[in-house]
Amino acid sequence: MSNDKGKKPAETKEPRRALGRGLDALLPVTQIAAAAAARAESPYQMVGIERIHPRRDQPRKRFDEPALEELARSIEEQGLIQPLVVRRSDEEEGYEIIAGERRWRAAQKAGLREVPVVIKDVDPESAFELALVENVQRMDLDPVETATAYRRLMDEHGYTQDVLSRRIGKDRSTIANTLRLLQLPDEVQERVVARELSEGHARAILSLKDPGEITKLARVAAEKGWSVRQTEQFARRKLEGPKAPATPDPAKEPTPASTANVRDLEKKLESALGMPVAIRTDGAMSSGTVEIGFDNLDQLDRFLRRVLGE
Template sequence: MPAQTERAASPGGAAPSYGEGNVFSCPIDKIVPQRGQPRQHFDSDRLDELAQSLREHGLLEPLVVRRRPGQDDFELIAGERRWRAAQRADLKQVLVVVRDVSAKDAFELALIENIQREDLDPIEFAEAMDRLVKEHGYTQDTLAQRVGKDRSTIANALRLLRLPATVREKVVVGELSEGHARALLGAPDDKQLSDLAEKVVRGRLSVRQTEALVRTAKDGKAPAGKGGAGKDNKPANVRDLESRLTKRLGTKVEVREKDGKGEIIVKYANWDELDRLLDVLL
């Protein structure tokens, strides 16, 4: 660590200058995490790996902090993963750089740092965007400019917050990608959306297969068009069989029956969906 920038922060009142841009070695127990930090999930194994690196080489890049008003400690702005790993490594002092910013600006800096490092999962990003809209009055256009994203990226991210909580959690833990989540948003209702999400995870379906699955679910909810009356006149046991087969196979199934004979028609939207059906049936 450069000697000219290392100054120990006193635990109590009198301390070296904490001015903008000042870099010094700070007691780790004098740093608190930012309330409402955009990033909420940290991989434990990766933290352990980073902690081992910190034991061997120390913290080479300063954490970014701000002085908490009326307190003798600091709030973390950027570098929470390194701060957590430093705690695991049992480091007593860490290098920090002070920024003289408001709580609002601190949140924006934390968000931008995480975006630049691609540290946020899709739900964390969506929640951060939503907070900036609701608490700080940003429009989607302004947000796009601030974080360096297209407006459509912001709009698509905010749509993810319409997912049921159980489905959002699947995105957080990596069981569903953002593409899967966007496709599932087309489901007719939350119940079907959650059921379809389970099928996607169990079947390890691709995004295209998920889109086909959602289209099938929507077709099942849509009013009958030409020829719909014939379907409505089917016996209850035949309609029930169609429903159970559709649910089991994850695609539209039609049962045609006459005089005790008939046929079962299994529909698919593309070759990927046909491959999936063959895996289920064979």
């Protein structure tokens, strides 16, 4: 292990803390590397990349390969700017990643032999909670991964939804809605993970109670490229009884191409705003609405300030 005292990660502003008491010293996650480096006697340490390994129970299970390749090219040109956050593992002289597995994977692709790290003395339970918060704040988890991580924290720590809400800085209603995804049949969960269906689609489908009907509706909605609103309408008709039409009016259904364009616009807006976006259109794609979700009042306040140019 060698020390590098000549470099410091770029300073960042300290945002409001999201977690409750107990992990305050560890957060906010997205700024933890710079904050820890500023307090430490040695800003950070350079560690051989082969001595670092990801958590076996890392909340995030899937990584976007094209995005990793893009990050690897950036690291090749500019180096790894933000240190990884790690803890000493039980393996001899090894380190376990708390925050930064995506950067670690990209650094391997870029051929780096050493990477900067900030070492934190935390227990495995706190490390898992911190890893979850980082991924949630960065919106790196798919909805099913998020729900699974929430459930694990509740089961292993005895958290209620209210306690978990305070610990990770999410509204209780958001947590409750996300946990409902675990009630979906496996096939439907896989469609959500594969982004064939959004979390909004899943919530609409869950209004049906029969697992067979849920799976059937999910399959049809994914194959036809239905919007969330169309899926809600069909589920409502199904619940109202057999007198309702079996499917939405084909004349009012947007074409697959137009649906793909709407989804692309939703993703671009979500990426730019860091907030969930749903675009609702009529059958002719000539009018509609844009819905922007927020998890708390602070997020809404930041959005309004951005829109108003303050």
